[in-house]
Amino acid sequence: MIASYKTQQQMNEFLSIASHEFKTPLTSIKGNIQLIGRRLRNNVEVLSLPRQELLNRLAEAQELLEHTDQQLTRLTRFINILLESTRISNNTIDLFLEQCELNQVLDEVIQNRKQFSTNRTIRVEHPDNKEISILVDISRIKQVITHYLSNAHKFSPMDQPIDVLLRKQEDYAYVSVKDYGLGIPAHEQEHIWERFYRVSGIKVLNGSEVGLGLGLHICRTFIERHKGQVGVQSEPGKGSTFWFTLPLFSRN
Known part of the structure; x- marks a missing residue:
C-alpha cells in the first residue's frame, strides 16, 4: 500500500513537471513566431525602412528564430525521453549495433554543445593515439554521455570545470563525468x-x-542492454562522478 501510494505520488509529480516543461517551450515558440510576424508583416513597409533599421529588424528576427530553434530542440528532447521511457516499459527497445571508436563518439558529443553553455570548461582525458573500439547503438550511447554532461552542467557552478575521463579497464571501456557541484547525499x-x-x-x-526523473533510469537501461554497468560516487559539497562501462569490441 505504501509502495503504491509512493508510486502514485511520483507519477502525479512527474505529470505536473512534464506539463510545465512542455508548456514553457511551446509558449516561447508561439510568442517568438507572433513577434516575428508583427515585425515583418507589411513587406512594403519593411522594405521602405532606412537601411540600418531594416538590418536591425532582420537581426532581431534572426535572434528570435535561433531562440525558437533552441526551444524546439528542448521540446524534441523531452519527447524523445518520453518515447524511450515508454519503449523501456514495454520492453520494445531495439539496438542498432555498429562498431565505432568511443574516443570519437565522446569528442563528437562534447563538441556539439546544444545541451549546455559553450562557456563551460570541459576537460577531457583519454588515451593518446589509442582507439577504444566498442560495438554499440551509437545514438543511445551519445544520449547517455549527453545526459551525464547536462546534469554536471546543471548542478555545478559555471566557474568550475567538468572533467571527462575515458580509459580501458580490463575488457571494458570506462567513461566518467565529474562535476564540482553540490553532490548527492548517500541515502539518495x-x-x-x-x-x-x-x-x-x-x-x-x-x-x-x-x-523529469527519467534520464538516469534511461541511461542505466541503455548501458545494461549493452552488457555494461553504471554507477556514481558523490559526497555532499564535493561534487559527483557518474560513470559507465561498456565491453570492448574484439574481432576474435
Whole structure:
C-alpha cells in the first residue's frame, strides 16, 4: 500500500513537471513566431525602412528564430525521453549495433554543445593515439554521455570545470563525468536510477529545466542492454562522478 501510494505520488509529480516543461517551450515558440510576424508583416513597409533599421529588424528576427530553434530542440528532447521511457516499459527497445571508436563518439558529443553553455570548461582525458573500439547503438550511447554532461552542467557552478575521463579497464571501456557541484547525499544515491526519482533539495544552478526523473533510469537501461554497468560516487559539497562501462569490441 505504501509502495503504491509512493508510486502514485511520483507519477502525479512527474505529470505536473512534464506539463510545465512542455508548456514553457511551446509558449516561447508561439510568442517568438507572433513577434516575428508583427515585425515583418507589411513587406512594403519593411522594405521602405532606412537601411540600418531594416538590418536591425532582420537581426532581431534572426535572434528570435535561433531562440525558437533552441526551444524546439528542448521540446524534441523531452519527447524523445518520453518515447524511450515508454519503449523501456514495454520492453520494445531495439539496438542498432555498429562498431565505432568511443574516443570519437565522446569528442563528437562534447563538441556539439546544444545541451549546455559553450562557456563551460570541459576537460577531457583519454588515451593518446589509442582507439577504444566498442560495438554499440551509437545514438543511445551519445544520449547517455549527453545526459551525464547536462546534469554536471546543471548542478555545478559555471566557474568550475567538468572533467571527462575515458580509459580501458580490463575488457571494458570506462567513461566518467565529474562535476564540482553540490553532490548527492548517500541515502539518495541508491535511488537516483529509479524511474521518476528526483533528488530532493538539489538546486538547479544553470538552465531552467527541472528534469523529469527519467534520464538516469534511461541511461542505466541503455548501458545494461549493452552488457555494461553504471554507477556514481558523490559526497555532499564535493561534487559527483557518474560513470559507465561498456565491453570492448574484439574481432576474435
